Amino acid sequence: MITTVGRVVEHPVRRRVEQLMGMPVSLAVRGPGADDPAVETAWQAVLAELRWVDATFSTYRDDSAVSRINRGELTTAQAPPELREVLELAEAARRDTAGAFDVRYRRAVGDDRLDPSGVVKGWAIERAARHLAALEDVDHCLSGGGDLVCSAAPGRPVWRIGIEDPRRPSVLVATVPVRRGAVATSGAAHRGAHVLDARTGRPPVGVASVTVVADSLTAADVDATAAWAQGWQAASWLRGRPGRTGLVVWQDGTRTLIGAEPAA
Amino acid sequence: MRRIVIWLASTVTILVLIFGYHTSTNRTASVGVPSATAPVTPGGATSGAPSGAPSGGASSPSGASPTPSATSSGSAASKSYTGAEAQTQWGIVQVRITVTAGKITAVDVPEYPNENPRDAQINAYALPTLVQETLTAQNAEIDMVSGATVTSGGYLQSLQSALDQAGLS
Numbered sequence: 001m002i003t004t005v006g007r008v009v010e011h012p013v014r015r016r017v018e019q020l021m022g023m024p025v026s027l028a029v030r031g032p033g034a035d036d037p038a039v040e041t042a043w044q045a046v047l048a049e050l051r052w053v054d055a056t057f058s059t060y061r062d063d064s065a066v067s068r069i070n071r072g073e074l075t076t077a078q079a080p081p082e083l084r085e086v087l088e089l090a091e092a093a094r095r096d097t098a099g100a101f102d103v104r105y106r107r108a109v110g111d112d113r114l115d116p117s118g119v120v121k122g123w124a125i126e127r128a129a130r131h132l133a134a135l136e137d138v139d140h141c142l143s144g145g146g147d148l149v150c151s152a153a154p155g156r157p158v159w160r161i162g163i164e165d166p167r168r169p170s171v172l173v174a175t176v177p178v179r180r181g182a183v184a185t186s187g188a189a190h191r192g193a194h195v196l197d198a199r200t201g202r203p204p205v206g207v208a209s210v211t212v213v214a215d216s217l218t219a220a221d222v223d224a225t226a227a228w229a230q231g232w233q234a235a236s237w238l239r240g241r242p243g244r245t246g247l248v249v250w251q252d253g254t255r256t257l258i259g260a261e262p263a264a
Numbered sequence: 265m266r267r268i269v270i271w272l273a274s275t276v277t278i279l280v281l282i283f284g285y286h287t288s289t290n291r292t293a294s295v296g297v298p299s300a301t302a303p304v305t306p307g308g309a310t311s312g313a314p315s316g317a318p319s320g321g322a323s324s325p326s327g328a329s330p331t332p333s334a335t336s337s338g339s340a341a342s343k344s345y346t347g348a349e350a351q352t353q354w355g356i357v358q359v360r361i362t363v364t365a366g367k368i369t370a371v372d373v374p375e376y377p378n379e380n381p382r383d384a385q386i387n388a389y390a391l392p393t394l395v396q397e398t399l400t401a402q403n404a405e406i407d408m409v410s411g412a413t414v415t416s417g418g419y420l421q422s423l424q425s426a427l428d429q430a431g432l433s
Binding site for chain 1: 391392393394395405406407408409410411412
């Protein structure tokens, strides 16, 4: 029943980065196979898939499926099945947040628009990472604009993830070790307020960033965005989500850990 | 989506806590931030398991953490710390680390349950540990950075760029 396993060997981390979908896509790999040519092949497959996602979902591209739906040239039934999959994820998030998270917004009466970017990023990175998961003897961590999915084989070192301060990007506010799982952070850093509480139409109040650690990056990304959209309710809402840990950084710099034993 | 297998989660949490503990200790010493590096729950070993998840069979690994007083800072001699045995549904797990000059130089797993290939599909993650430190590529003891919607425009000022450069050059 009991066996002995050897010493954990530290392998150097190999990195790649490419600008895609308006964000840096970063890959870190390590392990006995990290220098194999198969890694480059898998990386190119990841990039090709993300380019396809961008071409299909971007609201900045006139010819994307989402843009064509917004112009009334395409119905969701005619769109690629992946788009319907994303819309189903978005609908689940809308229900779970009592409407605070909504990928549909109203420009004017009778002019409802679709912007699924809040769901697409995590979903796309997680989906693309399957090319890396297929590699033998290679641990990977794939990040799209700060949302990442990691995998490290048993017996090899975990990935150590730093969470940056939303107010000072050169400062870390927390670290979290991840063997197999995902970390996503939502907040106003870098881009300014780009998420609105769909119930009020206003940016969330009180919260600077929300980080969620979960099994799946799709879930972590949606929950981080949904929690952030709820402002002061971010931490209490996140506590009610199963299987998550995380961190809320408030605008005054105080921090709330999610997943700790509840305070007595 | 993927099934969380508690036994390996607890195994890994042991490893991870030992890593996390010493890492933050080292940083406190080397970065020289007086009391800012404060793991909020140094003994919170079970926090990786979601509260709603079944906990049967997974013993609390809290006994596996080395006592903080055992850490001797500044000493160049190697010291080993062996964690307490953790009884899991699948067997006993035990972890030993070697620390040299305040850094972890080896992690051994002297006792480890037989590995079921299916159970290798695990998810194991822990609670974040609060820190407060400025990071450079030189002192980085992290592999990746999670930040709020890093865009290409903001990329240059992000920590990830430092890490990427360190790895690419």
